[in-house]
Amino acid sequence: MKEGYVAEGIREEGPGPEDMEKINRYTRRPFGEEEVFVFSMVLCDNQVDRDGERFPAASLEKLRELFLGKTCIFDHQRSSSNQAARIFDTALEEVPGESVGDGEPLTRLTARAYLPRTKGNEEVIALIDSGMLKEVSVSCAVARRVCSLCGKEECEHDAPRLLLEPTDAYECSFVAVPAQKGAGVTKHYADKQWRALEEEARWGRKYRESLTADVLKYSALVQPELPREVMKSAVKGLSMEELASMGRTYEKMAQKALPLKPQLAVEKEGRFEGQNREYRI
Ligand SMILES: [Zn+2]
Structure with missing residues (x-):
């Protein structure tokens, strides 16, 4: 499980014709611009996270493909219905001037998602707009998790692990309470895997x-x-x-x-x- 967030400081202009074309690949009938709410998220990046793991850029590229079309659910108490947004566009964005291990530029996997502007979605839209809902948790499966020093899966090195060859991306979900943020909860891999x-x-x-x-x-x-x-x-x-x-x-x-x-x-x-x-x- 990784944490992402709704991109801050991005004023959504409302979907344009190109966005609508992408969105309408997922809808049963063509939707108009005024019928959908669109927002941007940062799903993950290639930095070492608090689990001591990181996605190399090549893995992010694969995740970029895998997250297309995936849903993002709103897992908060106040909404009882199963509202979900769908990711209709993903991109890799390099952050100029910043680099991570191995000399890779800092790269973020971003996603744009839409949800229909229905009566039932009004509250969720307001919560996103107001910044109340912004933490998302993202999960995916990778085929290999190797040591960044020796490239082996099992070794004695106390070095960051590289997450390689993503095989699947799962639904992401909005987390109501941004618990644990910066709380330094270190999860052991075995526990995490077990859970x-x-x-x-x-x-x-x-x-x-x-x-x-x-x-x-x-x-x-x-x-x-x-x-x-x-x-x-x-x-x-x-x-x-x-x-x-x-x-x-x-x-x-x-x-x-x-x-x-x-x-x-x-x-x-x-x-x-x-x-x-x-x-x-
Ligand atoms: Zn090693």
Whole structure:
């Protein structure tokens, strides 16, 4: 988990035609400029954070792609509904004259997000506008976390760790109370990883069950001769994303009532090696 913030001192001029074009890639119908509220955030940068970790610029570049289209939820008490903003634009911005380790210029990953100006969003918009809501927590998964001195994952060096090869970016959320800011809470990586895994496991289990149920349901329609137990064990090694995509594929096939397509069995082989060591940050 990293902390970002709503960019200060940026007066939003209101979305222009280029912004609307990007925003309307995510909406079901074209929205007008007056219908959306737009704000900017700094999601993270390439400096060493209080966990002693940093994203090299190459990782930020990958995160820039991964955060596009992700949602930002408002996790504060006063709003009971599930308001969410969507990130429609991301960029890397170098800060002139400032550099971080390895001689890289200080680089920030910024994002612009929109939310519709509905009655239900009025309060949240006012809270962002007034600066009451500005801390966001951001999380993502990386494939490797290495020592900045020797490049190994396990070593004795007391050196910053580099977070490499981001594989996923998750929803970000606004934090109501800016607790812990500068409080010097040092989290050990193992704890953090454990907590992240625990959280992921809790949400993940439910989601996985529902995805698996979908796949089994539709595959039974499409491939009735395939024993359920075989299918069950076949989907066990798949990632959520693969399960979801498989479910959608089977659903389409079931809907079209096409004859069975044996390539599904091939499709899922060999695609998921070496990805079982993701770190959730
Ligand atoms: Zn080392």
